[in-house]
Amino acid sequence: MPLVSVLLPVYNAERYLGPAIESILTQTFTDFELLITDDGSSDRSLEILQSYAAQDTRIRLLSRENKGLIYTLNEMLEQANGEFLARMDADDIATPDRLALQVQFLRQHPEVVCVGGAFDLIDPQGRTVQWIPMPEHNDEIQQMLLIGRTIINHPCALMRRSALQQIGGYDPDMKTVEDLDMLLRLGEIGQLANLPDVVLKYRFHPNSVSAQNILFQSQMAERACQKAWTRRGISGYYDSPQPWYRPLPEPDSQQQFWHHYGWWAFCNGFRLTAAECGLKAIAAKPTTLKSWKLLACALIKPIPKPVSNLQTVLQPEKSV
Template sequence: MTAAPLVSVLLPVYNAGPYLAAALGSILRQDHSRLEIIAIDDGSTDNSLEILERCQKADSRISIVSRENRGLVATLNEGLALARGELVARMDADDVAYPWRLSRQVALFERRPELGFCGAGVDMLIRGRIARGKPDPVFQFGRIPVLAMFFTIFMHPTVVYNRKVIDDSVLHYDPIYRHAEDFDLFRRLAGRYPAAMMPENLVVYRVHEASVTSRHVKEMRRTHLRIVAENLER
């Protein structure tokens, strides 16, 4: 019997104290148990590292890197370099994964081993209430390589990369596109590898004022438009 694939869960952490335990707990309770969590504390000034160390004592599947602040892109690339799994899942420190998230995504890659990466839908957690998300059929049935030129095709914390398909030299985030590093990576990958949008919500995306999206929305829009312009010039 073939062993279940190892999934490396890449978890960047920066001042995520109020939400971190819930995010970690949701991964540790996955029904796909063959996983490792690579938690990189990017110079947090709150109690994030303390929470990570406490959780690590209870579950050895957590690996911790703690260092000075280098930003999200550097943190993501460091995590990719450390990941041992053939599948690498993204997770944000303020979100919550449903218990079946990883098993459903692993099953997709087992059914379709040619896939380079996949994403899924999300529910939104807004002021303590969950709003059910509706996956856009355009991203399920449309031509992903074309869509990826104009849109961020997947919610970043739902993505899983298949390293059996994607070359390691391609699987990296470009610091030039800070605040839209996911859009840039997805467009590059979609031009070379098959991708799929799962028709179900696997992550609860927390909406709050301290999130990266909320704090850098203008920069994200500017970089997004820059990438679209580059795509149109090609």
């Protein structure tokens, strides 16, 4: 039996699917199976998946009608043979030594039931915009989870299959926050950790979540926290602001998104990307001075030293 089962649910992901699959198939760690479920895609995803499955026997492909992410994850949990489960999304890219580093860590730390890691934010074109380190130790991770912040990025996670089975898998009632709820429950039977190493290139999209879903997700996250407070017998508080990288349709939210995205791109040397973002921020809200300053910096200012820390993701400061 393989040591690791990689869980890759797919729904209409034809644009980025190839690089995601190849990043797993080319891992330096090779003792794995790649479980892929096509959850009723209407684009070319299934055709692409069938092509890869025909070339590599480590791929176990299932295709059926759409049943949603949580159903799919629990279905894959039942199918998995590995001692460890690695989550993967269809638009991200795993670093070549991701599985090797995470498996080694869990073998060396039997008290840890789930380990994530740092990640790079990449844009739709695959350009690195920012490096995001994550809190590494159990106490800090647990504290942030309990206020509603999913501090182990789900597609970065490697979990013990026995631990996920022990908590009953993913809760079907926790739609849009199944990862936060799962991590809170895992944290009640073992320790959580993040590696300092980058394990994933995480692709984000400005239009990936609708305004209605963002509000619903926030409400569900607070509910997941409340359930955890009750289980643990503690008094908690919810403090998870809307992430800037999931903007609302309103001009203020769009401007904020393009401003911070552009500033990060500039700090990483992507002048053209930063200038494009400046123009989009200006288009969203022409009267905002900092959007014009971003555009000016992208065009004429020397590249500064990169600014990379978790706080800029959770509560971004005015950078320009």
